[in-house]
Amino acid sequence: MKKFLTAIVAMASTTCALAQEAPTSPLEISGSVDTYFKYDFAKQPNIKTSFASDHNSVSLGMIDLVLKKRTGKASFVGELSFGPRGQSQSIPNAAEDVSSFHIQNLYVNYDFTDKFSMTAGYMGTFIGYEVISPVGNFNYSTSYLFTNGPFQNAGIKATYKFSDKVSLMAGLFNDWNVYTATRGVSSVGGQLMVSPVEGWTAYLNVLSGAGSGGYGTIEDLTTSYQISKAFKLGLNAANYDIDNDGGGYAGVALYPQFAVADAVTLGLRGEYFKYKEVAGVAGDKYTAVTFTANIKSGGLTFIPEVRLDHSGNKPFVKENGLAAPNAGQFSLAAVYAF
Amino acid sequence: MRYTFLLIISFFSITLFAQQKQFATDDNGKFIYYKVVDSQKVSKAMIIQRAKNFVAAQKKAIKIVTATDSSISAKGTLIIDKTVLVVGHPSGEVTYHLTIEARNEKYRFWLTDFEFIPYQRDRYGNFVAVTTIGTPLEKKVDKLTTGQWKDIQATAYAKVEKFGESLKAYLAKDDSVKKQNKPVETISTKTW
Numbered sequence A: 001m002k003k004f005l006t007a008i009v010a011m012a013s014t015t016c017a018l019a020q021e022a023p024t025s026p027l028e029i030s031g032s033v034d035t036y037f038k039y040d041f042a043k044q045p046n047i048k049t050s051f052a053s054d055h056n057s058v059s060l061g062m063i064d065l066v067l068k069k070r071t072g073k074a075s076f077v078g079e080l081s082f083g084p085r086g087q088s089q090s091i092p093n094a095a096e097d098v099s100s101f102h103i104q105n106l107y108v109n110y111d112f113t114d115k116f117s118m119t120a121g122y123m124g125t126f127i128g129y130e131v132i133s134p135v136g137n138f139n140y141s142t143s144y145l146f147t148n149g150p151f152q153n154a155g156i157k158a159t160y161k162f163s164d165k166v167s168l169m170a171g172l173f174n175d176w177n178v179y180t181a182t183r184g185v186s187s188v189g190g191q192l193m194v195s196p197v198e199g200w201t202a203y204l205n206v207l208s209g210a211g212s213g214g215y216g217t218i219e220d221l222t223t224s225y226q227i228s229k230a231f232k233l234g235l236n237a238a239n240y241d242i243d244n245d246g247g248g249y250a251g252v253a254l255y256p257q258f259a260v261a262d263a264v265t266l267g268l269r270g271e272y273f274k275y276k277e278v279a280g281v282a283g284d285k286y287t288a289v290t291f292t293a294n295i296k297s298g299g300l301t302f303i304p305e306v307r308l309d310h311s312g313n314k315p316f317v318k319e320n321g322l323a324a325p326n327a328g329q330f331s332l333a334a335v336y337a338f
Numbered sequence B: 001m002r003y004t005f006l007l008i009i010s011f012f013s014i015t016l017f018a019q020q021k022q023f024a025t026d027d028n029g030k031f032i033y034y035k036v037v038d039s040q041k042v043s044k045a046m047i048i049q050r051a052k053n054f055v056a057a058q059k060k061a062i063k064i065v066t067a068t069d070s071s072i073s074a075k076g077t078l079i080i081d082k083t084v085l086v087v088g089h090p091s092g093e094v095t096y097h098l099t100i101e102a103r104n105e106k107y108r109f110w111l112t113d114f115e116f117i118p119y120q121r122d123r124y125g126n127f128v129a130v131t132t133i134g135t136p137l138e139k140k141v142d143k144l145t146t147g148q149w150k151d152i153q154a155t156a157y158a159k160v161e162k163f164g165e166s167l168k169a170y171l172a173k174d175d176s177v178k179k180q181n182k183p184v185e186t187i188s189t190k191t192w
Helices: A002-019 A144-148 B002-019 B044-057 B143-172
Strands: A028-040 A057-071 A074-082 A102-111 A116-124 A152-161 A166-173 A187-194 A200-211 A214-226 A231-242 A248-259 A264-275 A285-297 A300-310 A326-337 B031-038 B062-067 B071-084 B087-103 B106-121 B127-129
Touching: A028 B087, A144 A231, A144 A248, A144 A264, A152 A187, A285 B143, B031 B143, B044 B062, B044 B071, B044 B087, B044 B106, B044 B143, B071 B143, B087 B127, B087 B143, B106 B143
Parallel strands: none
Antiparallel strands: A028 A057, A028 A326, A057 A074, A074 A102, A102 A116, A116 A152, A152 A166, A166 A187, A187 A200, A200 A214, A214 A231, A231 A248, A248 A264, A264 A285, A285 A300, A300 A326, B031 B106, B062 B071, B071 B087, B087 B106, B106 B127
């Protein structure tokens, strides 16, 4: 073990010395702001997935600021968000009046070689298709898979790139969505990236350890294929089992998108999702269909969206407050990326 | 008052002139950056060797497709930045096809087949390609994206022009004269 650590330190020192000769990149600053109006057909907040939660209100998403800098082979990323989407709505344990901002990414990275790199800090999760930043999603509302999965993982990970078509990541992580581990560095995770043909990328992800609801394991497939200039197809499928019959979830979502003009793309998200049985009690099952358009002009994207959800267990409400199997909403969001 | 008027007119003339600096089009209507260079006493073989060295020095950005004793064909990528003053970030990349043809004492090179691939910030805050299918840089786009597309074309031209200058400078450089490492100067403060 001692010899191994000495070898790693020696290798790192040599590479550090070489890295000092490499050029420094200027500081990168980027980010986004987003705002939305949502109208729920039941005239009250009804669909319980993340973000776009306010009914009949022009509401805020977040302002997101990202800093990145590279010096030789070392780099850092710091991403801070302010506003409901990046604050209380994306940290499950945060109180709105206590936390004034949220760290989305805060990590350092070192490229030991062109193929091997290591990253440590607090990072956007490698699990799932959708992300917290509205710039990274096609739909403005989010899927059940996104809402129930991890948002961020703090930890240390190593990535080896075999080629442009295959890479492997393995890491040790804290429990989900926390700056400080509450149960120690308790999770192990891995990601295999394969790109069988040009335009098609698939990520096979596993995360096992302390998570939402207890110790458990998520297996996740996230893939997208740019089939033609105009047509893109995405898929996310995941299964989460919590130990000792603690439940979990399983689901699949399909994301076909079709560009009808340079500035206009139409897309659909079809999702099936179910919570697993806990102590003999069956969980709710959901199907959801979301029609979304992205209309771009420069850095601005308008996102009109209609969403229809169904669940046989009647978890939704009607306008009069009675339980209902169906829910629907319309939203119009504006996202500016810079 | 006349002075002010003249100043305004000349300012706009300079601005318009600056805007005119853009790609020429070839026989097929594609954007092209084309240069013929008089290389004076440099032989054809030497020009090709230097061109190969130039590509090898940028192996991450340019890859040779074919090479003969008088020509090189390569594919490359230039990163397009969105910059305001000193800060910014990559907004996309332009792929291109580079051809270099040499004769004794002169050569020509051209870049064409420009395609733009936009970048988007990923979940880790890094800018990555949104798609693998590029849009030809000469394509006419619809009204909503015209302004942004013109900026991309202008930035691409500036990058290609800079690339062309660096290629010319490299091919004009005599590699046979090896740089000698200067010994590091030692300054003694004991005597003065």
